Amino acid sequence: MRKSRRIGSRFFMGLVFLFLYAPILLMIVFSFNAGNSNVVWQGFSLRWYEELFQDRTILQSLYTTLLVSVLATAVATVAGTFAAVGFYSMRRRTRSVLMNVNNIPMMNADIVTGVSLCLLFVAVFGLWNEFAANYRITLNLFGSLYRITFPELSLGFGTMLIAHITFNIPYVILSVGPKLRQMDNNLVDAARDLGCTWMGAFFKVILPEIKPGIVSGALIAFTMSVDDFVISYFTAGSSVSTLAMEIYSMARRRVSPEINAVSTLLFVVVLVLLVVVNLREARAEKAAARRGA
Amino acid sequence: MPKELIRLSDCTVSFDGEVVLDKINLYINDKEFLTLLGPSGCGKTTTLRIIGGFQAPTAGDVLFDGVRINDVPPHKRAVNTVFQKYALFPHLNVFENIAFGLRIPKADPETGKREKLSEEEIQRRVMEMLEVVNLKGFERRRVNQLSGGQQQRVAIARALVNQPKVLLLDEPLGALDLKLRKDMQNELKRIQQAMGITFIYVTHDQEEALAMSDTVVVMDQGKIQQIGTPEDIYNEPKNAFVADFIGESNILDGIMRADGVVEIFNRKFQCLDKGFLPDEPVDVVIRPEDVDIVPEDQGQLKGTVTSVTFKGVHYDTIVDFYGFKWLIQTTDFCPVDSHIGIKIDPDGIHVMKKSQYSGLFGDYSSYSEEYDEIGDATLEPEEEEEESHEE
Amino acid sequence: MKNRRSLLAVPYVGWMALFVIAPILIMVVYSFTTAAFDPTLANYTGMGTYTSIFLRSFQLALIATAICLLVGYPLAYVMAKEGPGFQRTATVLIMLPMWVNFLLRTYAWMAILENNGLLNQLFDLIGLFDLINGLFGTDIEFFRMIRTQGAVVLGMVYNYLPFMVLPIYSVIIKLDHSLLEAARDLGADTAGVFRRVILPLSLPGVLSGVTMVFVPSVSTFAISQLLGGGTHMLLGNLIELQFLGGAYNPHLGSAIAMVMMVIVIICMWIMNRFGEGEEQAVVL
Numbered sequence: 001m002r003k004s005r006r007i008g009s010r011f012f013m014g015l016v017f018l019f020l021y022a023p024i025l026l027m028i029v030f031s032f033n034a035g036n037s038n039v040v041w042q043g044f045s046l047r048w049y050e051e052l053f054q055d056r057t058i059l060q061s062l063y064t065t066l067l068v069s070v071l072a073t074a075v076a077t078v079a080g081t082f083a084a085v086g087f088y089s090m091r092r093r094t095r096s097v098l099m100n101v102n103n104i105p106m107m108n109a110d111i112v113t114g115v116s117l118c119l120l121f122v123a124v125f126g127l128w129n130e131f132a133a134n135y136r137i138t139l140n141l142f143g144s145l146y147r148i149t150f151p152e153l154s155l156g157f158g159t160m161l162i163a164h165i166t167f168n169i170p171y172v173i174l175s176v177g178p179k180l181r182q183m184d185n186n187l188v189d190a191a192r193d194l195g196c197t198w199m200g201a202f203f204k205v206i207l208p209e210i211k212p213g214i215v216s217g218a219l220i221a222f223t224m225s226v227d228d229f230v231i232s233y234f235t236a237g238s239s240v241s242t243l244a245m246e247i248y249s250m251a252r253r254r255v256s257p258e259i260n261a262v263s264t265l266l267f268v269v270v271l272v273l274l275v276v277v278n279l280r281e282a283r284a285e286k287a288a289a290r291r292g293a
Numbered sequence: 294m295p296k297e298l299i300r301l302s303d304c305t306v307s308f309d310g311e312v313v314l315d316k317i318n319l320y321i322n323d324k325e326f327l328t329l330l331g332p333s334g335c336g337k338t339t340t341l342r343i344i345g346g347f348q349a350p351t352a353g354d355v356l357f358d359g360v361r362i363n364d365v366p367p368h369k370r371a372v373n374t375v376f377q378k379y380a381l382f383p384h385l386n387v388f389e390n391i392a393f394g395l396r397i398p399k400a401d402p403e404t405g406k407r408e409k410l411s412e413e414e415i416q417r418r419v420m421e422m423l424e425v426v427n428l429k430g431f432e433r434r435r436v437n438q439l440s441g442g443q444q445q446r447v448a449i450a451r452a453l454v455n456q457p458k459v460l461l462l463d464e465p466l467g468a469l470d471l472k473l474r475k476d477m478q479n480e481l482k483r484i485q486q487a488m489g490i491t492f493i494y495v496t497h498d499q500e501e502a503l504a505m506s507d508t509v510v511v512m513d514q515g516k517i518q519q520i521g522t523p524e525d526i527y528n529e530p531k532n533a534f535v536a537d538f539i540g541e542s543n544i545l546d547g548i549m550r551a552d553g554v555v556e557i558f559n560r561k562f563q564c565l566d567k568g569f570l571p572d573e574p575v576d577v578v579i580r581p582e583d584v585d586i587v588p589e590d591q592g593q594l595k596g597t598v599t600s601v602t603f604k605g606v607h608y609d610t611i612v613d614f615y616g617f618k619w620l621i622q623t624t625d626f627c628p629v630d631s632h633i634g635i636k637i638d639p640d641g642i643h644v645m646k647k648s649q650y651s652g653l654f655g656d657y658s659s660y661s662e663e664y665d666e667i668g669d670a671t672l673e674p675e676e677e678e679e680e681s682h683e684e
Numbered sequence: 685m686k687n688r689r690s691l692l693a694v695p696y697v698g699w700m701a702l703f704v705i706a707p708i709l710i711m712v713v714y715s716f717t718t719a720a721f722d723p724t725l726a727n728y729t730g731m732g733t734y735t736s737i738f739l740r741s742f743q744l745a746l747i748a749t750a751i752c753l754l755v756g757y758p759l760a761y762v763m764a765k766e767g768p769g770f771q772r773t774a775t776v777l778i779m780l781p782m783w784v785n786f787l788l789r790t791y792a793w794m795a796i797l798e799n800n801g802l803l804n805q806l807f808d809l810i811g812l813f814d815l816i817n818g819l820f821g822t823d824i825e826f827f828r829m830i831r832t833q834g835a836v837v838l839g840m841v842y843n844y845l846p847f848m849v850l851p852i853y854s855v856i857i858k859l860d861h862s863l864l865e866a867a868r869d870l871g872a873d874t875a876g877v878f879r880r881v882i883l884p885l886s887l888p889g890v891l892s893g894v895t896m897v898f899v900p901s902v903s904t905f906a907i908s909q910l911l912g913g914g915t916h917m918l919l920g921n922l923i924e925l926q927f928l929g930g931a932y933n934p935h936l937g938s939a940i941a942m943v944m945m946v947i948v949i950i951c952m953w954i955m956n957r958f959g960e961g962e963e964q965a966v967v968l
Binding site: 009012013016017019020021022023024026027030038039065079080082083085086087089090098101102104105107108109110111112113115116117118119120123162163165166169198202223226227228229230233234242243244247248251255259260263266267270271274278282 | 688689690691692693694695696697699700703704705706707708710711714755758759762763765769772773774776777778779780781782783784785786787788789790791792793794795796798800801802805842845846895899900902903904905906909910920923924927928934937938941944945948952
């Protein structure tokens with residue numbers, strides 16, 4: 001009776017996972033297809049991988065995707081951690097107001113975040129560019145005249161990066177926060193009592209305590225960045241594009257099977273990374289358990 | 294003649310080959326207040342979980358009213374539990390927590406039909422229970438707004454309202470402060486007598502056990518060390534473990550020279566114990582309050598006072614006799630370094646057979662003020678058992 | 685000293701003011717002005733034209749959310765019943781697809797759902813069409829799946845299911861085991877324990893799961909573009925059109941976004957009233 005229920009639940013899980021992985025499996029299989037169809041199998045070939053490594057556009061967009069994700073994650077993790085520590089040192093009232101603002105990018109639809117940031121950038125850049133077009137600084141240095149003009153600004157990598165940082169920080173704060181709340185407040189006092197400066201206490205006591213939260217926050221932030229399409233789409237302008245934007249614009253015409261190849265590569269890299277990390281963790285846990293026993 | 298209600302016969306529990314309970318044999322009478330007493334990891338909570346149905350014994354039988362109930366799930370047992378940290382439902386208020394069990398349709402034992410209690414009936418019984426535990430007027434409160442003591446009462450009411458034949462209590466007072474604990478001890482005893490049902494109570498606090506129980510079961514290392522009334526357990530401990538765990542005791546090596554004569558430090562003492570082999574090595578227990586201090590020249594033994602601690606009612610005096618330190622509780626003040634003699638009446642001496650615990654307890658060389666507190670505070674009660682259970 | 689530490693948050697507070705609050709205020713301004721930035725209500729009063737798009741968006745998002753709940757809750761529940769090793773693997777397996785961008789995966793669904801796509805090939809292979817044609821005397825060679833509303837709902841379910849599973853799972857996994865034992869002790873059988881304890885206590889997870897599925901579903905434009913073939917316009921598509929598409933009118937786009945936001949906030953608020961008093965659930 002119990003056993004059959006267990007088999008039933010495993011079967012159900014299997015079905016859901018099949019549903020989740022079907023498109024990925026399909027992409028992997030058809031990345032090795034000799035023909036350029038996603039539907040008809042025409043024999044094994046590495047053709048799309050070869051073409052992928054010669055396709056500047058797709059490689060460039062892959063590079064952009066990874067770069068913006070890595071940079072945004074790094075900045076968001078550091079800024080989010082500091083912000084979380086700051087939030088949890090505030091009075092409850094202030095903190096809850098700020099936390100509500102912090103939740104806005106997370107609760108808001110991506111499209112609203114993207115569109116509103118787009119409006120902000122356009123408005124600010126509009127003002128700036130008008131200013132830049134009309135004013136320049138003329139310097140007289142050692143008898144020669146230097147003319148400094150202000151550069152025109154437009155949507156691009158920088159604005160996209162700002163947008164990514166903005167929607168990543170809340171996730172970091174949300175995952176660091178609980179660790180800070182669990183932390184014994186006396187720890188910091190004890191460190192200071194033993195002679196730490198408050199910065200010293202931060203690095204020696206707070207940071208090690210909340211490290212798991214920081215790591216998982218960074219992981220979530222990176223995932224969200226890689227998975228994002230909508231916000232990048234509205235804030236990147238026309239000069240740069242991520243992989244997702246590339247596909248979106250291709251989808252109106254025809255999507256090249258190189259996309260299958262690049263997705264496969266991405267997936268395999270992530271899978272290998274995860275397996276390695278998980279194995280190491282599992283091994284460490286087992287060792288710890290043995291030590292404990 | 295009390296009627297037997299629950300019997301555990303040869304109950305064994307092991308997790309991953311580690312034996313947690315080792316062939317426990319125990320019977321529990323109807324309307325009895327029975328306490329399972331022992332240090333953390335001794336198997337007392339596991340024993341309780343077997344009776345509650347949360348843990349099946351690896352071997353052995355559990356009988357309820359003579360019927361084997363090994364495979365009866367918890368919700369079909371006439372037993373209710375008060376959990377260690379109360380386990381009150383956070384999404385329900387006090388009233389609904391208590392009404393929880395009443396709202397579940399019960400199968401009628403005769404007709405087999407599942408019937409619901411009427412709303413009036415539920416209302417009446419919950420209110421009645423609230424009165425029993427002195428929580429009238431709290432029914433609409435959320436449980437996390439209550440103090441520890443109040444939560445405790447809700448947990449008790451929630452269990453009792455189902456009119457169980459047996460109430461299981463797993464260290465229910467562990468989270469309360471000392472004063473509240475004493476009040477709740479009296480309260481529990483009162484409730485048990487008023488309801489006239491069996492209580493099985495798990496604790497690591499020997500005072501609590503002695504104060505409340507009809508029967509105390511002392512456990513250690515998965516085995517029952519002794520079963521008896523509180524007086525038996527205190528006055529006639531079976532081995533050095535029980536003697537040390539219950540109250541303070543000086544435990545000495547002795548040799549039984551004849552019935553009623555035991556030799557300690559090469560001196561013969563009168564005692565009441567008999568039935569040992571001639572010249573059998575034994576453990577001798579002398580309770581600190583059974584020792585009388587007399588002038589040095591009148592004493593059966595002579596020693597030097599090494600430390601005195603004022604305890605309110607008496608002084609804890611540590612006396613060195615030939616290198617062995619005794620604890621003596623006396624109302625007479627003896628300054629440190631004074632030489633004293635002691636006298637022990639025959640009924641103050643208790644002789645026990647040698648056991649695996651001999652030589653482990655009963656010397657006060659390392660005695661310090663914190664002694665008792667450390668003994669009580671070690672106990673994150675039964676943590677290990679819980680963990681291995683979840684795996 | 686504590687106050688000195690709170691200074692660490694100052695840069696981020698500034699950042700939020702600039703990149704969270706200011707953009708929304710600008711959007712509000714846009715929604716109440718004309719192209720020449722004269723105040724107007726026209727952006728809102730003309731909204732009636734789009735009623736059908738609003739209705740369709742909310743309808744599809746509701747269906748997708750309901751399906752996610754029906755699939756996601758049991759999944760989270762059975763996951764939480766498994767051993768810790770299995771649980772970790774399952775959680776990773778749920779997160780993993782997100783590392784392949786959602787657009788890539790959605791695009792892969794196109795190949796599955798095409799008229800001559802893999803699913804129809806599979807049906808053909810097992811003789812489903814012959815069977816149906818034989819039974820009903822019809823003459824079908826494929827099911828039309830792509831460019832239907834069903835495909836759009838499928839895309840939503842596919843992409844946002846993890847956001848339903850994870851919050852519910854993390855609430856169930858944290859349930860105090862002794863509560864479940866207490867319920868059984870008080871007479872509840874397995875179904876009773878679920879209905880009377882697990883379900884009510886996992887409600888915060890359900891609420892946050894529903895929010896996290898409904899909000900992106902109702903505002904999506906990529907899924908409807910790829911799987912709906914652009915024929916079933918949703919709110920997201922409408923907004924996109926006003927900003928980056930042919931119908932360039934950011935003022936109207938802002939107004940539509942505002943209305944959508946307000947409706948979503950009202951829905952969430954009503955829903956949260958049901959779970960009143962429950963602590964706010966953690967997102968992931």
